[in-house]
Amino acid sequence: MIVLVVAALFLPPASAVPLKEFNMPHIEDLYYLIIKDSDAQLLALEGGQIDLLGDIARFSDIKRLGDSDKVNLYLAEGFHAFYLGLNLRRPPWDRVELRQSIWEIVNRKQIVRDIFGGYALPLFSFLPPASPYLLELSIPDSNLERAKERLKRSGWRWNEKGILIYPGQTKPLSRMKLMTPMAQVAPTTAEIAERICESMRSLGIPIETEPMDFSMMIARLDQRKFDAYVIAWGLSRDPDNLYAFYHSSMDIIGGYNISGIKAPDLDEALEDLKYAKDEKEAYIASEKAQRLLYKYVPQVPIYSRYYITALQKEWENAVTSKYITPDNIYSFLSLEHKEDRKSFYWCLPEEPRNLNPLSATSAYDWQVLSLIYESLLGTDPFTLKDVPWLAKSWKIETVGDGGKERTRLSFIIREDIQWQDGKPFTADDVKATIEFIREHSIPRYFDSVKDVDDITVTGNVVAITFLERSFWYLHQIGGLPMLPAHVLSGINDWRTLPEEQIIGTGPFAFSSYKPGEYVKLHKNELYWRRVLP
Structure with missing residues (x-):
């Protein structure tokens, strides 16, 4: 009703x-x-x-x-998804059975009913419900006793105050903090964070919320200085964001693998997803990766609204x-x-x-x-299909190199575009943007350009050849914000940009x-x- x-x-x-x-x-x-x-x-x-x-x-x-x-x-x-994040680099979150138990005790259905009045969905998956690649397993309702039994089997104990004791240790867990935006800025997020902490305390985890300015919270996450946090993501239509969030190579300062998950079999599955040659391979690899994420629980999905x-x-x-x-x-x-x-x-x-x-x-x-700022490709708002934007057309080829198949993208750049300072936008700007990101290993975009092997410009055509073959390269390059070559050439520190150099198309x-x-x-x-x- x-x-x-x-x-x-x-x-x-x-x-x-x-x-x-x-x-x-x-x-x-x-x-x-x-x-x-x-x-x-x-x-x-x-x-x-x-x-x-x-x-x-x-x-x-x-x-x-x-x-x-x-x-x-x-x-x-x-493609909204809200998660509880944990720092797997340090105890106690390095224990998978503890993460699995937290997954089980958080009552997502109750949260959605109480806070969102029925216009959100409890999330039990690592992709949002709108994703065509979603693998949602049958998940039982929250059960505190079952979660405690799992911990007992793995050697966890509780002290006289009900606080968990790490396997092989004698002292109870130290008090921890869950970072959350301020209640006056994000009231629903703050309330959900409190409820999550209540659930975790019922399991014997001594944790409380730590409200803070959102920019400060992001800085702490970038530096990996946290115990736990809650955050919402607006994800893309493609499932290859799983690679950015969970592949060990993305656990760098400012990178998206905030939890710090490192698992060789998960890395392998994510690489299969990233380098899928076609849609069929992408579906198979996506399912394999999601099954491993259910096993390792690097984050705990909470809801999608x-x-x-x-x-x-x-x-x-x-x-x-x-x-x-x-x-x-x-x-x-x-x-x-x-x-x-x-x-x-x-x-x-x-x-x-x-x-x-x-x-x-x-x-x-x-x-x-x-x-x-704009990109080479746009997205049709009604179909989610690719549409021309700064590039008026494109071509995808598979080229051979000593028996190895590689992807080559060719973009034909519009010739009637100017930067906001009046200088013409050209294929050279596209090349400069990609090369600058690759040279400086800029965390936000590095995953999109790290496989680029060669870039050539001929008139208004830019051809990009990759080291591998992948179904996703078109969206990774086509979605990059384009920056002026004449601005990039004068940047000494990419982390800072004067206001007068905020110039797009x-x-x-x-x-x-x-x-x-x-x-x-x-x-x-x-x-x-x-x-x-």
Whole structure:
């Protein structure tokens, strides 16, 4: 019944629109207003101070906005996944039976019922429910006694206060911390973290939450200075993100293997997935890798929820589908105000940690950067298929080299594109971007470029030859944000980028950032969609 009530609050997805119809933005000034408190965000939306509020999670907020005559609510499946992460590099999380027991005691179904009112799904898998590669095994309900029996069989004991004693040790476990964003910024996340800690304490694990600023939390994760944490990811349509999250080679400072899992058989399965030659091999390798992840439990999946966004009704032509709500590039190329207002206000729930596309990692950073920087390929919002973007076409070949098959990608680059500083965007910029990332082993993107063997440019064609053959190379290269060669050539430290060098090809350009108040972008008058093919 709750689901039916909730469904009635949302507008249905829009009908598909030919992508060639998207042109220059009508919005001239785009403000990201930094509002951290969830209640303040709602008041700002209801008072008209912001036009768009995304990532709405509390059921009470959804019901409240659903009753409003000023805003429309939108819902999409997306690829959201929320996890409990553990630092496997140190005791006690190095013991797999403890991780398996934590998996068993966290009552995900209860969390979804109590906190999300039925518009989220309990997650018992390492890929989100929307993924076509999902392998979801039959999982029994949470059971504390069964979890304790598993630990007893593995040599765990409890002291007189009920605190666990590590096998072979005499002293109980030391008190630990679970990092979580502040409650005023992410109230549902904070509540879930508290519930997880309660479950872990019932097993005899002495742990409590450690609320902190999100940027500080990300810095701690990057440096591997933590016991446990909770975090949500917006994953991609491809399952090769499993390689980035769980392959031992990705356990580097700033890398995505935050848990530090190292298992040779898992590495082998993930390599089979990364280098799958076709879709059939990809499905087989994906299933094998997921079965091993169920065995090792490097993270504990908790829930996957729908993306829910509110938009003021005075804005028209939002682009939505079963996969996306209005907070996407297609909407910002088409949104128009009924009374022709040219400024738009979007809520940013956290300070951007940095606006350097080479080192930015948080969703809040990329909420801003995604409208400044673009990639060679885009994704059709209605089908999730690849579409031309900075590249107007591409070709995939398999080439032989001494009997070894390798992939070669050839991208034909559009010749009518300029960087936001007026310099032309060319195939040389594509080459420079890939070579810079590879040369500096930049953690966020290194997995996408580490197999690149050779890059050649002929006119407006860039050909990239890889060391191996893989089904995923097209998306890995096609999804990289392109950066100007003339900016990259002057960078001494890729971790820092002056504001004047935030230069992309996207529909909006950087104007200013006032910490604690806003980030401002302005319309890119040189945007290439001003002239349609």
